[in-house]
Structure formats: C-alpha cells, structure tokens
Amino acid sequence: MPKHIKIFDTTLRDGEQSPGCSMNIEEKIEMAKMLERLNVDIIEAGFAISSPGDFASVEAIAKVVQKPTVASLCRAVEKDIDASWDALRCAKHPRLHIVIATSPIHLKYKLGKSPNEVLAQAVRAVKYAKAKAKNVEVEFSAEDASRSDWDFLVKIFSAVIDAGAKVVNVPDTNGYAMPLEFGRLIAYLKKNIRNLGQAEISVHNHNDLGLAVATSLAAIENGATQCEATINGIGERAGNCSLEELVMALKVRQDYYGKDKRTQINTKFIYPASRLLSSITGVQVQPNKAIVGANAFAHESGIHQDGVLKHRETYEIIRPADIGRADSKLVLGKHSGRHALSVKLKELGYTDLDPNGINNVYAKFKVLADKKKEITEWDLEALVSDGLKQVQAASYSLETLRIETGNKTQPTAELSVKYQDKTLRSTQSGNGPVDAIFKAIDDIIQRGALGIHLLDYVVQAVTEGTDALGRVTVRIKKNQKTYTGNGANTDVLVASAEAYLNAVNKYLLRSE
Template identity: 55%
Template sequence: MREKIHIFDTTLRDGEQSPGCSLNIQEKLKIAKRLELLRVDVIEAGFAIASPGDFASVKAIAETVKDCRVASLSRVLKKDIDAAWEAIKMAAAPRIHTFIATSDIHMQYKLKMSPDAVLQQAVDGVKYAKGFCNDVEFSAEDASRSNPEFLYRIFEAVIKAGATVINVPDTVGYTMPEEFFKLIKGIKENVSNIDKATISVHCHNDLGMAVANTIAAAKAGATQLECTINGIGERAGNAALEELVMTFHTRRDLYNYDLNIDTTQIYPTSRLVSKLTGVKVQPNKAIVGNNAFAHESGIHQHGVLANRETYEIMTPESVGLTQNKMVLGKHSGRHAFEDRLKDLGYQLPKVDIDKIFDDFKLLADKKKVVYDGDLEALVQNKNGVQKEVYKLKEFVINSGNLITATATIKLSKDGEEMTCASTGDGPVDAALKAVDNMIDDHFVLEEYSLNAVSEGKDAQGEVIVRISSNKTNRLYLGRGLSTDIVESSIKAYLNAINKLLNELEFHGEVKLNEK
C-alpha cells in the first residue's frame, strides 16, 4: 500500500519573507487560488500578528480557499495565537501553527530561557491554541541543531498537550541527508506518543540540500513536507515544491508515496509566483526553468526526435507545459485565444478573459505574432493593485545623444488630469522625475529591470521596479508591460506608487502629498 504524503505550502509565509517579495492582498489571493488548483494539502497563508496587512491577507485567504487547510504561523504566545485564530477561524479547515526555538544557541542567546522554561511555554502555547482549534501544529525552530533528547521530551509533551502535527525544521539549512534521516528515525523511535501526531519537516537550502534532506526525512517516516513554489524563502530559500513532487512522481520505483498534487498546475503556478514576486526563475532551474525541456546540442536533439525518453525523464505536459505551437495574431478569434489560455494553465472568469482579449487584440495590431510569453504577461498584468489611484493618459518623449532628454507626462487621478514636463539623464529618468513632480513626493528607485517577454524585435518589454519612500519602511514592487519600454517604465513606476498608496489608505496612515 502506498503511503500518503501531505504537501504543506509556505510560499505565502516563508516565501514572502524573501527580501523584496512583499505581496498585496490581491496578489496573495491569486497565488492561494492557484495553490488550491495545484491541490496542496495545506496553505500557510502568513504570520497573522506580523502586521495588519498580514492579518488581512491571512483572513481573506481563509475565507476564500475551500479545498485546502489554511494555517497561520504564531509564536507560542497568547497574543500571537489570538491573532492567528481570529484570522483563520472562518476557514473550511483551519490550523494554528505555533513554534519556539529549541537549539542551545537559540535558547541561550535569542530566547535567554532554560530548556525547561522553553518546554513549559511550548506546552502552554499548544494547550491555549487547542482551545480554539482542533488542528494544531508545533514547530521546534532550529531542530536540526537541537539536542535530540530535548526534542524527544518537548515533542512528547506538546503531543500530550494536543498537537496534531510536530514539525522538525532545518531552519538554517545545516544538516545533511543521512543526519536528518537519523534524526527523524530517532523521533519516531523515542517519542512514546508519536503515533498520535503527523511528523512534518521544513528544510532550508543554505547548503543546497533542502530537497535531498526532505526526501531523506520522508524515507525515515515524515508524512508532511513543507516547501515553496520555486524554492523561494529566507536566505537561500526552502525545499522547492516542484522538485519534491516531480521526484516522487518520476521515481515511483523508489518512492511508494501518494500525493494529492495536480502536477499539470506546477508550471503555471511557478510562473504566477515569479511574476507577482518579481523573482526570476533561473533558466536551468529543475522542472520549471526555461531550459528544463530545451535541447540545443545536435546529439540531444537527434535523440529526442527519435524518442523523447532518451533525454527527457518526464514530459513537459506533465508539469503543465504545452507542445501546441499554434500561432496567434490579429486575425485569431476568441475561441483560439481562450483555448490557448487553457493550454497555458489559466482558468479565468469571463470578465477577466474579456479584458485580456481586448488587450490581446490591441497587442496583435502592434505585433505580427503573439507568443505564449506575451499572453502570460497580459494575464499577469491584470493582477494589479486594489485601486489604480494614478493612471497614465499620455506621454511625449524627446531624446537623443545630442540633446537633453525631456518627458511630458499626463496622469489622471479621480477623473482630473494633470500634466508635467521634466528633463533627465535619458528618457526613463526624465519620465519618472515628471511623475515625482506631479505627485509632489520623492521615491527612491531601488531596483529596475527590463526583460523581453517573447522573441522578436517587436517583443513586449516588461519592466519591474522596486521603490521605497520615507512614508514606510517597505519596498514596493511595480510591473509595467508595453512594446514601448518608456511606457513600460512609467506603468511600472505608477504600479508601485499605487500599491504604496493603497497600503497607506488601508492602514489609515498619512497619504502622500497631492497637487
């Protein structure tokens, strides 16, 4: 009989903690809905007490997702647990995930608590959480560097207190597969009531071992595996969901496990997370990289043409890639357009398809061929902010190598239009300065990147920016898309500013100056 493995996705909690990966509520909901389509067993929606924004997004996900468990992280503190429960209580299947550090170095220098005090606080926290929610997960932070005997004691105590899942994190990515196998096996053999709880693991990738360590833990008896899409997360990231799932899927001869995952949703989920976080997937990334199913050398191409299994151990279709090469252009109809979106893994409501189809037609007038990358970019471009405060109406650029670049920008806000001109060191600099002058505020452009989303000289350019402001201590990501890179730049800049404005309005904080 095949053993059931549960996939616990922490993209929206640990993944979002990656520098620059901050997401707004709408973006988190988009990812949560995609994770639901992927059929993960648990979505860790966030750390409810971390901020009002985190609380609101966890609550929104809990109220929206119906086919997955929804968890919120909390320390073993009553105020954390209260916030977690308040955020997830409307979920179809809520879980409180509480934790405390258990390694000597963490207890001595971070917590400044004795092992006995840590154990008591863990038990008290689990008991308190159990009063709200039947499903309680307890994590021993830095477990892989903890004294195994202490882990046995604390796990036995929290299970007795009501924990249904005990999690063994390799918090700093320190352990090796053989060590981690031994640790999980030791927990199974030395925690007397371990049969009353699920063993979970959460591995980081600091030494590149996250996936290998997670697999070793599964072989030793762990049945919940915590991971993220594209392996994003703190520092070097977490175990990558797509790598774990496709390892078990491809090597069924070695791993006798059943997973609930719909593997055909892996690629579109990966692309969505990459687009919304602004974190690119490296081309040679396993499973979801652009080169994962690409063959350039003559020997490889010859083999694949003769039999794909010569160089492909899984099919592109199995992870949600399509081999359909149908070309879309300005004469393509709505039926072909919708079929292509479905082939790419997008299941959208009619109102969104209508909007994207209109954008597609406008793009097709500018380009001879609309590629898959163009379509994906159009879809992702609809994942906007809550409210588009400032909108781009017109822009005129004068630039050259013998003149100072000048930009004249017209924006609209609440139905009123405003125009400003500015000079700068190039057309993009001039345009963004004109925007700053109209909004009467100064933003710091922390990061700017430009990428072609498809092939050809007429490719759409996607600009990704990250800005900061003295109004908050966060970075705001903006995306803009156009066949004109100056227009892409202005749209991306406004997208980030609008996110900032939405957050300030959501929290009832002071707004930016207005003209």
C-alpha cells in the first residue's frame, strides 16, 4: 500500500481541452517544470496520437521531467498505444494510460460492443502495452465508470490487473456522481476486486455539479490512493477536480483524514502554479475561487478583520504563505538596488533567474518605481512573469505610443516600434483606444498578410488603487497554434501594446 495519496496531474491533457486553454509546446514544458516543482507524482502530458503537436509535447516533457512519472493517454487500440509509447520512450518513468468506456449507454451508442467484447479488448490492450518495456506502468480507465454496472467494473478491473495494469482508474466522466454514492462505489470495488493487492484505485472526477473535489475526497476516504486533478480545476466543460482544493483539504484536515492520506505536494508552489497557468492561457480564476482566488484571503467584514489582527487563526484556516502566496505588503521602493531586488526575488521562489533575467526585471522595476510609490510582491510577480517572457531574437519592441481619446473624439493611436534597427510607424483610428493601438500594430506587422488572428484580450489589475499595475494578456492564433503575450504597466494602454507585441514576437521566434 502506498503511504501517501498520489496526485496525477492532467492539466496538460484533460485541462488543455477546456475552451481557451490550449497551450503550445514551450508553454506545456514551462508548465510541466512547474508541476515537477509542485512535486506531483504523475504528469499526464497529452494524448499522443491525437495530433502531431500533442505527440511532440509528450515527447518533450518525457525528456525534460526527471522525478514524476510521465503519462500519455491512449484508447484501447494498438495504434494509440504505439504512438504513446513512441512519445514516452525516453521518459524515466513512463506510463501508458489506456481508456475504454464501460457504461451501458457508451457501449450501446458509442462503441456498439457487448460487455464481453469490451472486456476482451481491454485485456488485449493492457497486455500489449505492458509488453512494450520492462519499466512501463499501465493505467487502465473505465470511462463513465460512475454510470457502469458495479459488478462489470469488478470483472473488468480484475481482468486488467491480471493482464498487468498497475492502476485502475474510476472516472466520473460526466460529473454525475454524488459524493457518498461514489464513495460507496470505491468501497465496493476495494472489497470485491480479488487481486487489488497488485494495483491501486485511482479516481478522475468532473465538476458538472460542482462536486469534483467532494467526490474525490469521498473516494479517498474509501480507499482510492491516486487522484487525478488539474491546476485551477480546468478541464472539459465545468472542469476537473481542482488540485489546489483537494491537496489543501487533505492537508488542512489531516486530523480528519489521517497521516496516510497526505499528498507529497510542495504546497508552496500551489499559487505560483495557478498564476503561471493563468498567465499562459489568459484564463483567470474567479475572485472567490477557493485557495487561489483573489479574494480567498481577503477579510472584508470589520469583525473578521479585527479577529484576524488579534489572532490570525480566528478566521484563517490556511496561511497564505503555505501556498506560496505573497502578501500585498510594501517590499521595495524607488531607492532599492539590484541586490535587494534579487534577494527578494529569491524569497519569492524565483531561484532560476540568471543575471540577465535579473537585469531585465531590474530595468522594469526602476521604470515602475518612478511611476508607483509602493512596489508590492504582487507587482514583482507581474514584472517577473512579464520579464521572463521577453523574446530576444528578431523582435518588435515598443518605442513610443501617443493616444488621443475622449467622449467626443475618434480614438487615435500614434505608434512607433523598433524592429531590427529600423523604426516603424503607424497612426490609426479605432472604436476605442485599444482598438486603435491594435490596428496600428496590425499595420506595422502586416497582420493580414501573416494570417494571424486575435483570440482574446484580458486586462487585470495586479494590485489595488488607481496607480496599480495593469496586467494585459493577449492571445493570437496562427493555423492551429496559439501564442500568448503579456504586458504589465501602470498604463493599461502601454501594457496592451506590449502584450500584443510580445505575442507576435513569440510567434516569430517559433516560426523561424
């Protein structure tokens, strides 16, 4: 029996299927490195056969990641297993994750197969996968398990364990199960699968009724030892079990769940992981989202504020620092030097910035400090994530921006951009200042000819107050690939221009 609950992260596979959350290969690698810092047990890197991009991502992550197991999804057919194995070949700990549906409705309408046919196909697939290599682990998923016949699940799980599966996964594919009901199913499987000593039970729950975390916890209470989850709970439709909520529930309520139900997650990276995902995809979590939402630690009521000041634990069950969440307190000012900045950045967990990276952030910090009196840790986080995304090679950089706008004026942007020692200029009008800026940039980069589409534009205030730093995320698309650009500035119009140029630069860099 494992001594802890394993976290199988599927942000890069199931999560990536959510609208607006697709990531390119570099972004997936960046995310995978963060998942390794979080210390997840398994990273599901993709569904190798689904597209050349997915194949390349699984392969790249398999090479980069050291400690966690790397998994690729496959249907129970040889060509899927072959593709997944080709992509996973160089992983230190490879896992083939085979899925086939088991519910009557899926068998009848989707597969057109009898239970016996499905069982035989599952066993064949698991044996085929297991034969790929000595070190390969096989996980078997019974899709729509929560709506399947319990005894059929016992039968198919027992058979695939005999065939070599190390993990049997019980998905609540449609987010249909109630927590207590799902807990009973797990207890039933645990009691009736005769060879469970050689394998473990995993769960994969969706959030269609807002219960993914609750059903996962009920499963863990009843004997599941692996839980599939995603950062920020992203995923198909209403999403998956949210990793941060599940992990913190098990941690905060260890008194209730017991020590053997701990996870090995390094919780200090929970908030950085959530922020990284939002900055890559441009999809923000709602302010009242548990654990990682903007208001998760904000005490508004006077009684609560008073209580927290007297004794934190009166109204706080988690310390923000436990999940790597910086306080919004003043940290640095105009006169702070490069050394103070680099010390502070290390404290915030940015230990892998090289001197160039620090110089880059420092330059931005000085510009910001001139405009904004108080530089908070949140501002620094924004500067770093923006600074890290600077693209050096053949890139556009904003030189000057002048805007004319007002309620009686047609908004106009006058923009000059530097590109390979040349200064390019354009002046355009639009139905708003951002529209005018983007039209001027379109004109300079000749977007029409490049065939780039603009997907989203998101503005977010990093800190409170009218002098707050605005963070802008722009996503563009060319063919099937998306590129995300970020910009942070006290002037959201400047940040908008920077974010758009940043996205274009990334596109140029990757299309070289």
